[in-house]
Amino acid sequence: MKTTLLIGALTLAGAWFAAAGQPLPADTIPAAEGPIQVFPINHATFVLQHGGRTIYVDPVGGEKAFAGFAKPGLILVTHIHGDHFSTETLTAVAGPDTKLVAPPSVAEQLPANLKERTTVLKNGESGEVTGVRIQAIPAYNTTPERLKFHPKGRDNGYVVSLGGKRIYISGDTEDIPEMRALKDIAAAFVCMNLPYTMTPEQAAGAVREFKPAVVYPYHSRGTDLELFKAKVGADSGTEVRLLSWYK
Numbered sequence: 001m002k003t004t005l006l007i008g009a010l011t012l013a014g015a016w017f018a019a020a021g022q023p024l025p026a027d028t029i030p031a032a033e034g035p036i037q038v039f040p041i042n043h044a045t046f047v048l049q050h051g052g053r054t055i056y057v058d059p060v061g062g063e064k065a066f067a068g069f070a071k072p073g074l075i076l077v078t079h080i081h082g083d084h085f086s087t088e089t090l091t092a093v094a095g096p097d098t099k100l101v102a103p104p105s106v107a108e109q110l111p112a113n114l115k116e117r118t119t120v121l122k123n124g125e126s127g128e129v130t131g132v133r134i135q136a137i138p139a140y141n142t143t144p145e146r147l148k149f150h151p152k153g154r155d156n157g158y159v160v161s162l163g164g165k166r167i168y169i170s171g172d173t174e175d176i177p178e179m180r181a182l183k184d185i186a187a188a189f190v191c192m193n194l195p196y197t198m199t200p201e202q203a204a205g206a207v208r209e210f211k212p213a214v215v216y217p218y219h220s221r222g223t224d225l226e227l228f229k230a231k232v233g234a235d236s237g238t239e240v241r242l243l244s245w246y247k
């Protein structure tokens, strides 16, 4: 089943070949000015490309993790944890024209040369950076024993508008009301793993409520994704796409 999904997701337009000659799976979301291309890198890290733009999300893993990709015009950082934020990687992958978007807690840890190119967005704020509309969505834990991981107000999720489509990136969060209230989402990257974020049941419950056209479970190490898919259900109208996040 997983193989079928991957093959189905591969398109000629979306195929990308690494410097080493190994094809990486690229997934696509239809949009104006050509499809949005999705390249999972690892865990919470991915690349979006659309209309000549390249966006890195939570780049970690060093420059080698992005070998073959164009320098990003835009980098989104959700929060301070090491699986999302690395000043070494940011320094290595940022080009001279790269802009960043980050919450205040990340911005204050950035070296000066990156900080001066960062648009700081708090929960609920939005802005336009490199011509891309970005809205900062809250991301936080709600289960008492998990509150210590992601306290409310510190971390961001994002809604990014590309080619007339709204892409939601959850960051590390539980199934909060702000997620459940999202509207008109073409594709959603939704985290699920314990003890840090949420269960597949919580994630599926939220997805059934905000009804993205496509959902990509990510940040899902150790999670039963078939259970997630079953809980989202064939009747939900949301397509679950399982990408290769852990190689």
Ligand SMILES: [Zn+2]
Residues within 6 Å of the ligand: 044, 081, 083, 084, 172, 196, 219
């Ligand atoms: Zn994380």
